[in-house]
Amino acid sequence: MNVVGDSDLPIGVFDSGVGGLTVLNAIREKLPNENLVYLGDTARVPYGTKSAVSVTRYAEQAAKALIERKIKLLVIACNTASAVAVEPLQKLYPQIKVMGVVGPGADASCQATKNKHIGVIATESTVSNQAYQNAILERRSDVSVVAYPCSLFVALAEEGWHEGALVQQIVDKCLEPLKAENGSLIDTLVLGCTHFPALKKVISEVMGEDVALVDSAATTAHAVENGLKESGLLNKSISPGNVEFLVTDGPERFVRVAKHFFKDEISMAEIQQIDIQHFGNAP
Ligand code: DGL
Numbered sequence: 258m259n260v261v262g263d264s265d266l267p268i269g270v271f272d273s274g275v276g277g278l279t280v281l282n283a284i285r286e287k288l289p290n291e292n293l294v295y296l297g298d299t300a301r302v303p304y305g306t307k308s309a310v311s312v313t314r315y316a317e318q319a320a321k322a323l324i325e326r327k328i329k330l331l332v333i334a335c336n337t338a339s340a341v342a343v344e345p346l347q348k349l350y351p352q353i354k355v356m357g358v359v360g361p362g363a364d365a366s367c368q369a370t371k372n373k374h375i376g377v378i379a380t381e382s383t384v385s386n387q388a389y390q391n392a393i394l395e396r397r398s399d400v401s402v403v404a405y406p407c408s409l410f411v412a413l414a415e416e417g418w419h420e421g422a423l424v425q426q427i428v429d430k431c432l433e434p435l436k437a438e439n440g441s442l443i444d445t446l447v448l449g450c451t452h453f454p455a456l457k458k459v460i461s462e463v464m465g466e467d468v469a470l471v472d473s474a475a476t477t478a479h480a481v482e483n484g485l486k487e488s489g490l491l492n493k494s495i496s497p498g499n500v501e502f503l504v505t506d507g508p509e510r511f512v513r514v515a516k517h518f519f520k521d522e523i524s525m526a527e528i529q530q531i532d533i534q535h536f537g538n539a540p
Contacts, residue, residue, distance in 0.1 A: 264490045267292035267501065268481065269328035271319045274302035275415065275511060276451025277334030278519040280358060283474035284332070285500070285520075287482055288491075292498040296323055298533070300506035304337040305380025305408050305450070312382060316342035317349065322503075322533040324350055329490050332481060333357045336449050336473070337380050340388030354484045359383075359449070361480045362473030363392035366447045369469045370400060374442040376435055376468075377404035378460075379449030380411065389449050403443070405435045407453070414452035417517050420459055428459045436464070448472045455517060502528045 268288075270281050274297045281295050296319055298304075304312045316338045320331055330353055331346065333339045339357030347355040366375050366389075377389040384406045393402045409431055418424050435443075446468050448454055454472045461470055485491045492498065504511045508528040515523050 263327075263329060264485075264492045265292065265494070266327055266329035266490075267294040267499070268330045268332060268485075269320075269323035269326075270295045270332045270334050271316070271323060271338070272297050272334040272451060273304040273315075273338065274299045275514045275518050276411070278515055279451055279454055279472075280332065280334035280474045280477055281500070282518075282520050283478035284481055285498075287475075287478040288485075288498075290494045290496065290498050291485075291492050292500075294323060294326065294328060294501040294503065296503040296531075296533075297505070297511060299504045299511055300534070303380070303408070303411060304335060305382050305411060307337075307382060309341045309382065309386055312338055312340075313342050313345055316346060318533045320346050320350065320355070322531060324353065329353060330481065330484055330488075331355045332477065334477070335451060336362075336388075337382045340383045340386045354488060356477065356480055356484055358451075358473040358477045359388045359392050361476035362447050362449060362471060363389060363396055365471045365473060365476045366393060366445050367396045367400065369471050370445040372442070372444045373397075373400040375400055375402050375445045375447065376443040377402060377447040377449045378407045378410075378432070378435065378453065379404065379447075380408050381406040383449055389447055393447075401442075403435065403438060404449075405432075407431045407450075410456055411450065411452045414455040414517060415514050419455050419517070424456070425459050425462065428456060428463050432460070432463050443468060445469045445471060452518075500527075503531050504528055505531060505533055
């Protein structure tokens with residue numbers, strides 16, 4: 258169990274792989290003096306095509322690994338895991354605050370829409386678990402929400418295919434059903450996956466400039482700051498915080514692909530490979 262009140266402890270950030278580094282960027286920008294530990298479950302990525310039961314189990318194992326290392330707050334940076342695991346993890350670990358990215362993304366979209374029609378694109382799993390749809394409607398019952406899976410964007414983003422004619426064609430094709438059903442209506446589109454901000458430019462060209470794109474990284478960082486303030490756990494240090502990286506497989510690939518998502522270069526020496534699959538689910 259954590260020593261409650263220890264503001265020097267790191268914030269734990271968990272993702273299925275590299276995509277959550279976009280959320281880590283935003284947290285570092287907002288809270289540069291915080292120590293951070295990032296865990297990418299690269300052995301089992303992608304989560305976006307897996308069942309809620311499997312994703313919840315993976316998230317429980319990741320949370321346990323981070324909490325045993327001692328963290329003061331847990332951020333689930335992965336949208337697919339946030340969609341199913343925030344509540345179960347908060348119940349398992351009442352001693353620390355567990356935050357996901359779906360709530361902050363839903364907040365941002367509810368604030369952004371003017372005409373009350375919101376679209377969401379995410380992984381297959383996030384869409385079928387109705388995570389954003391429910392979170393948005395809980396906040397505003399006067400809006401309409403449509404959600405479509407675009408799992409292919411994950412591969413494009415990881416390969417560094419972020420723009421160009423071919424990417425434009427693929428994005429166009431994937432967004433066709435959304436545009437056909439609701440394209441003329443929505444004025445706000447939630448990028449409900451860690452990887453989609455990498456394709457923001459092309460998505461915006463395809464959807465048109467009247468559609469506001471919402472990504473949850475910045476709002477999550479803001480929510481993390483508030484969460485730390487509420488629990489009196491903001492780090493008082495005036496020097497820049499440390500960042501530690503943990504992966505469950507393939508540190509070389511992590512370093513290579515991280516270049517598409519993280520603002521700074523990550524070196525092999527900064528990464529530790531760990532095994533989290535032997536962790537049981539109970540605290
Ligand atoms: N991190 C996942 C998400 O935000 C995308 C990658 C995956 O499918 O694991 O939903």
